[in-house]
Amino acid sequence: MTIYHKMTYFALRVLSRILKIFSIKKLYIISRNLASIFFNYVPKRKETALKNLKIAFPDKSDEWINTTLKKCYNFFIFNFLQFLAFPFDPNSIKIEVVGEKHLKNAINQKKGTVLVSAHFGSWEILGHWFGKNSYPLVGIAQRQKNKGANLFFEEKRQLSGIKQVYRKSSMDFLYDVLNANEILGLVSDQDAKRKGVFVDFFNKPASTHKGAALFHLNTNASLIFGICVQKNIGQYQVEFIPINPDKKSVEDITQLYTSVIERSIKKYPEQYFWFHNRWKTKQ
Template sequence: MSDATAPRVPTFSHRLEYYGTRAAVAALHLVGWRAASWLGGRLARLAYKPLGIRRGVVERQIAAAFPALSPDTVRDLAGRSYESLGRTSIETAVLPGTSREEILARVERVVGWEHVEAAQALGKGTILVTGHLGNWEFGGAYFAARGVPLDVVARGMANPIFEAYVNETRQRIGMEVIHDRDAVRRTPRSLRDNRAVAFVSDHDALGLASTFVPFFGRPAKTPRGPAVFALRFDAPVLFIAVVRQPSGRYAVYVEPVVVARTGDREADIDAIVLRFTQMLEDKIRAYPEQYFWQHRRWRRQPPDTPPHLGEP
């Protein structure tokens, strides 16, 4: 067995992190979903101020994406992004044990579900693309609760015990997990079985086939897998956004992504990636405080990128 596929041996710190997380989740279940979400937001605010974890990264990226904002507005938006991330993290943590009825009840509005039904009716499988906006993990749970046969492509985690726990949680909710290193092999099988395959497609990774497309005016390295599979298997592509509303419940947005064939396969792939990236950007502009600005989205860029379009 190669090093890449050999099981990872958990360390003491891995076990400590895992059992600490499980204990915290058990405690959060006692206070209920709404209170746990509020607590997650309050605690995450501390990461912004006074702790300042990644504060510079977040503020620079927000300022670059929204250059018309004043410094005070940037700081306010940054603080709210930490709060949103904290709420998303806690809401995801307490998903295990949540009933199907409870998951459905936490959505107050769905726009475009007819596109899901139309895609499933084709019998060719469905490619779902989303980004780190709102609560993407809850989005998977919602689709599964609606009876959509769903596989999610997920990246490996540093802690193998915690990864197993998260994947077990996803499966309990109704999602099957495809590790990103297995996506090339397993996604075709899922599409042939008329399953939906979900990709969180706004973070690049070394070794992952990607293309550079504009994101808030700057070149951003973006995975091209969803576009490749769509063209290869003639599968429809849907963009999904699951965003928190003032009530604390969610709105689910579903939009079809145009898949056009011009005879130039590489250009067609880039065009699809650009389309769903633009759709994500539009939703971020509507809900900027719910995006994961803590990730360095423009870290990798083409070597000929002009300095003023480089990483903020």
Template sequence: MRPKLVVDYVVYLIVRLFICTVQATPLSVCAQVSSFLAWLANDVLKIRGKLVDSNLKHAFPDLSPSQRKKLARRNWYHLCLMVCEIAHAPRKLHDTNWHKHIKMKDIHIQIEQALGRRPVVVLLGHFGNFEVMGYCTGMLGFPTYTVARPLDNPFLHRWLEEFRSATGQIILPKQGSAPYIEQVLDQNGTLALLCDQNAGRKGCWVEFMNRPASYHKAISVFSMASGAPLVFLYMRRTGGPMQFEFGVEGIYDPATADEQKGVKEVTQWYNEMLERVVRRDPEQYWWVHNRWKDDRPAKKREKEKQRLAAERKEAAKLAQAA
């Protein structure tokens, strides 16, 4: 066995042992441990501290340093508890008791789309517990085809894929999945995509949380080419562990829209949906993620900055006039 595979397998065993320990621990205790780990990660070890603080400073310029620190600690609590919820999901969530853990909001919109004779593109972000949402969607009888990047560790990848597909969710690899996606849409299937992954300098740049961010153009193209409506879903924690609200934030249907949108306009639309849910529960977003990587030339960045500033100024004038 190659040295890397040995290391990967050892890491896999450690992770599985950790997950088994979490599964044997009551969720109430997991919440207490998550609170301690959040304090440890944020206040003591300061893991990705500069990045998180920078992200929060740009997104919420009115917050004081102490307020940003508290928000960052709550964010770490969410991330730690999210892992515990994923570990407990197969044992806690079933088709007979899901309603004790999940409240639905406007979900009839998604059901109508899923039962229709058209393809559907479901969008979600690194917000709330999106892994449990994928698990529950399949459990409720609405399996999706989800595009995800394979993990570098093959043993962990196989284990995570087993969890994701346990209730009918079908995972498509991020690379080389175009023919499969086309087939899914042609057969009126439901495609689920994380919409807030960095697309690099060649992506579609729109403003997200007061800064330019790059989005994959393919998401908009999928909808425009197939006529599939875009449905933005979220699953946010509403109280203690494993207590969620599963809702529809918005829908864009190219077949019924008053005005057809281009790639940039569609991208801007679902970006606004994501920003709305993040601003309602900011501690449940992945601020540890370097979402705003911008490696474009300085002139291009400055030009984009000026354009976005002009758009904000125009929007403010329109709001005052209204």
């Protein structure tokens, strides 16, 4: 680890300790102020987000698009500050769970479970909920180039009690997760370049990761969609939706869970990470 990476790790640890001092409401006020600064003065990724919102909601006014993006900045900055401050007082947040029976039914099939999710909602709170309730979740994460930041994020997620592996991990290991009847968490909403399968996402073809479909077809593992949305400051709703494919092609299954993701985004558009170039790869 380079000196710069070590300094990054130390700085994040210090920032984490400082943020623990603040209540969740104070963190929200801080995030709102930071969101205003980023929206008005930090152009990076802003144009991509605006373009994506206009593609997804072509009938909405410019005022609605801009307001939604401002809320999006606020939402993700607030969630990042919460993540930095973790572990927090468990009494500071309330989590309502909808559809947990679907998760239990999937696990009871004893074929392994593929949890499909997205860069949507409070995914760190979702991971925290899994760990707190002793569900055997193994999440796949993107390794950070900065080793100090990567170590910090890894330690934070371990505090939740979930296992984390990185992309490009051994496929045998991932299949072992399912064979052990554990839960393999996959985020399946980013551009997958030429390796993906094209399915409709907001009425436009989008290259989509097909890993969840392949794991299901190769192992007959249960498929379930899971998210955590923020209902209010400190109030969250975890929801599970079963995915039961009638057809057996990779494209059909990928379209099925992509449509479920889309329906959730339409309910809470400000809680989707619009900053990815989702339609980058052309068909």
